[in-house]
Amino acid sequence: MDASAPKPATAGPVPTGYFRWEPEEDDxxxxxxxxxxxxxxxxxxxxxxxxxxxxxxxxxxxxxxxxxxxxxxxxxxxxxxxxxxxxxxxxxxxxxxxxxxxxxxxxxxxxxxxxxxTVPMGEFTWSGMQDTKYLFLSGGSGITPMMAMTRAAYDLALISDIEFVHAARSPDDIIFRDELSFMGRRNHWIKPTFICEKDSPFERWSGIRGRFDHAKLQVICPDFKERVVFVCGPAPFMKAVRELFVEAGFDMSRYHQESFNFESFTEEAQEQIAEATEAITTDVKVFQLEFTKTGRTVECPEGLTVLEAARRAGIRVPSSCSKGLCGTCKSKLTSGSVEMKHGGGIRQREIDAGMALLCCSRPKSDLVIER
Ligand SMILES: Cc1cc2nc3c(=O)[nH]c(=O)nc-3n(C[C@H](O)[C@H](O)[C@H](O)COP(=O)(O)OP(=O)(O)OC[C@H]3O[C@@H](n4cnc5c(N)ncnc54)[C@H](O)[C@@H]3O)c2cc1C
Ligand code: FES
Structure with missing residues (x-):
């Protein structure tokens, strides 16, 4: 993602003499x-x-x-x-x-x-450039990708200025508080700042307080426009942060985000379904999709994915990426066939066993799905 990086400072390929973990063989x-x-x-x-x-x-x-x-x-x-x-x-x-x-x-x-x-995947990645300034912004459990990035920068002793801002409800909710403070003390390029909305029962918060906003951004990181920004957190946090950066005239090609909470993306999902539905003409075939666990049968006009047809009918099918990557929507087809264009979220042996990723599968016949 961080495409301009001249020197990737990830750990590099596994050294010869070691065996690589192969999820196809030993998952x-x-x-x-x-x-x-x-x-x-x-x-x-x-x-x-x-x-x-x-x-x-x-x-x-x-x-x-x-x-x-x-x-x-x-x-x-x-x-x-x-x-x-x-x-x-x-x-x-x-x-x-x-x-x-x-x-x-x-x-x-x-x-x-x-x-x-399954094998590690995802595009919210960090190549850790030397001599580059970063701003990591996280809320709640959205801290995890930034923690992996910061631990790598620490291990590799990168000269890479990392402003690490984490928003938590209270001091008791700050994840990795000690470790981040420790890394910050040992490596002055790593600068953690915690923001809390309120006190904990046994700790009065004396640091920056309230929700993350433009004034706080200016105080914590006045040079934010010079930085590459990574953001991850709950959907309302991500929405607010994104709006803040857009309003501040930030160059959004340097802005990277990932959400864990895809439920809140239903607006976007609804738009996609509306677009896909619009493209369907009246003379297309319509397939019947039977969901055995919910006991519902829904119509799926040719061209829609199984996931889109399910959502259109109000059936909740777990999903995350909607791109055939993460495997969250993997389900067993007890009968029927689909055309599936996946991005690596399913193994060949699972396909052979009748599994499919519903987000990227378009029916070729009526289907019975174990969901
Ligand atoms: C790419 C990716 C990476 C993820 N990485 C992490 C991670 O490092 N740590 C982590 O704790 N979770 C992470 N998640 C979320 C995780 O996959 C699960 O969704 C989460 O653990 C809840 O699962 P569940 O079965 O308990 O509840 P679910 O049935 O999945 O969710 C119940 C409800 O909680 C909401 N929800 C889901 N996750 C969260 C969350 N983290 N905070 C608040 N609300 C949430 C859902 O939208 C839903 O409304 C990640 C998700 C994705 C897509
Ligand atoms: S939702 Fe990620 S593979 Fe289907």
Missing amino acids: VLICRAVRNETHDVKTFVLAPRQDRQFEFVSGQFMTFEFEINGETIQRCYTISSPPTRRDTVTITVKRVPGGPVSNWLHDEFQPGMMLKA
Whole structure:
């Protein structure tokens, strides 16, 4: 993404003599440790079953498969560890009230247990240029990609000015507070600033207080227009930050963002569905899609993806990227066939077993889908 980078300072390819982790061959990771970060955030340290090393770029995520109450669920988690530490990867997960996977991870997932995982992917990546100024802006669990980037910069002792701004509800909610402060003390190029909306029961917040806005940006980072900006956080935070930068006349080609909360992108999804629906003429074929778990059958005019047809009919199918990358919408087709143009979010052996990514699958016949 950071395309002008002359010298990528990721950890580079895995050195000869080491084996690379190959998710096609050995797609299972073992939990080595669980660490408490805050009252509702935990880090899980994951290692390959055999002596292998990971290869990825800071900011990438992996898709994991969970069996919870007899259901197979896919979720993406950003790798919060840097590519400079290759023997394990860590994911840092916030407990989402009512969310099946984050609660299962917090309550059930223990050292020694295993998880299925896919190859690291994603384009919200950082190549860490020397002599470049960055502004990392995160809210809540959106800190994870920036943490991987900053840990890599620290490990590689990059001369790369990083203004690291993290917004949290209260001091108790600041993730990686000690580690960021430690890195900042040891490497003056890393400059963490925490913003809290309110005090914690046992800590009065004496730092910058309130929601992130233009005045705070000016105080924390007056030279923000000279920086490359990375933003990740809850949808309202991301929307507000983006508007702020647009209004400030920031060169948006230097602005990179990722959201974990794709539910809030339904406006965009609705627009896409409306466009796709408009392109459908009256004489197109219409396929019947039966969703066995919800017990609904919906119409899908030729040209729409299964996900678009489901959303159009108000059926909630878990999805994230909508580009065939992350695997969140992977589902079993019990009958029928689709044309699928995916971006790597599904393995050949899964396709052979009748699985499909609903976000990039267009029906070629009526379908029965296990959803
Ligand atoms: C590319 C990518 C990377 C991600 N990386 C991380 C990560 O590093 N750490 C992490 O904790 N989560 C991350 N997520 C979110 C994660 O995949 C799950 O969505 C999250 O753990 C909730 O799963 P769940 O099954 O418990 O609840 P779900 O059923 O998925 O969600 C329940 C509700 O909570 C909302 N929600 C989902 N995630 C969050 C969140 N983080 N904060 C607030 N509301 C949320 C959903 O929109 C939904 O309305 C990432 C998502 C994507 C797409
Ligand atoms: S939503 Fe990401 S692969 Fe379908």
